[in-house]
Amino acid sequence: GAGVSQSPSNKVTEKGKDVELRCDPISGHTALYWYRQSLGQGLEFLIYFQGNSAPDKSGLPSDRFSAERTGGSVSTLTIQRTQQEDSAVYLCASSLYRTGKLQYFGPGTRLTVL
Amino acid sequence: QQQVKQSPQSLIVQKGGIPIINCAYENTAFDYFPWYQQFPGKGPALLIAIRPDVSEKKEGRFTISFNKSAKQFSLHIMDSQPGDSATYFCAARKAGGTSYGKLTFGQGTILTVHP
Structure with missing residues (x-):
């Protein structure tokens, strides 16, 4: 596609449920990043993929959060046993460069945990 | 620990004005500073x-000013x-x-720009 796509665009779930968020990066982009944006806050780094491996998972808030990337393309962020504090917009970005320059962001998934 | 501090939180200008947004950082290992x-x-x-290593960069109406010694950089919108x-x-x-x-x-x- 022309840009980074994310699905779903909105997700409402009940506390304790598991959710999966999907990111389709720009074709050919080897670097992929997940960030979280809470209401009125800046973006918080979660995890970085280079190809299918994740050299930096340091931003994942707890072991309820995990992510994978397959085929060097699509990535899925999974949140288990969701909590209300997980409510945020989850943004994915991809880049042709592992240096982090020219990161292109998707529109995000707005997650609401009731 | 917030490593990049940005101000102001909100800014209102009239059309034609030059809003300035400031950022300060702590970590001297930072080597690339984008604005989104x-x-x-x-x-x-x-x-x-x-x-x-660059003190100023312009792209169209957007200008970044960078002060390495002060560990500050700012965005100006002309x-x-x-x-x-x-x-x-x-x-x-x-x-x-x-x-x-x-x-x-x-x-x-x-940023809010009034007509």
Whole structure:
């Protein structure tokens, strides 16, 4: 596609449920990043993929959060046993460069945990 | 620990004015400083970026000024237009290591440009 796509665009779930968020990066982009944006806050780094491996998972808030990337393309962020504090917009970005320059962001998934 | 501090939180200017958004960082290992623009319901879009060996960079109506000794950088928007109303984020990247590419963002500035 022309840009980074994310699905779903909105997700409402009940506390304790598991959710999966999907990111389709720009074709050919080897670097992929997940960030979280809470209401009125800046973006918080979660995890970085280079190809299918994740050299930096340091931003994942707890072991309820995990992510994978397959085929060097699509990535899925999974949140288990969701909590209300997980409510945020989850943004994915991809880049042709592992240096982090020219990161292109998707529109995000707005997650609401009731 | 917030490593990039951004101010002001919000800013209102008249059309044609020059809003200035400031950022300060602590970590001298940062080596790349981009600015992003975000409209409601959209993901951030890269506006302009600068390296610490450059004191100023212009792209169209957007200018970054960089003061390495003060560890500060700022975004100036010349001849601002109502269409520039958006949230602006500064960011910084630390060179090298497994965190290569990870951006640390400021808290954002909501800019409103009145017609």
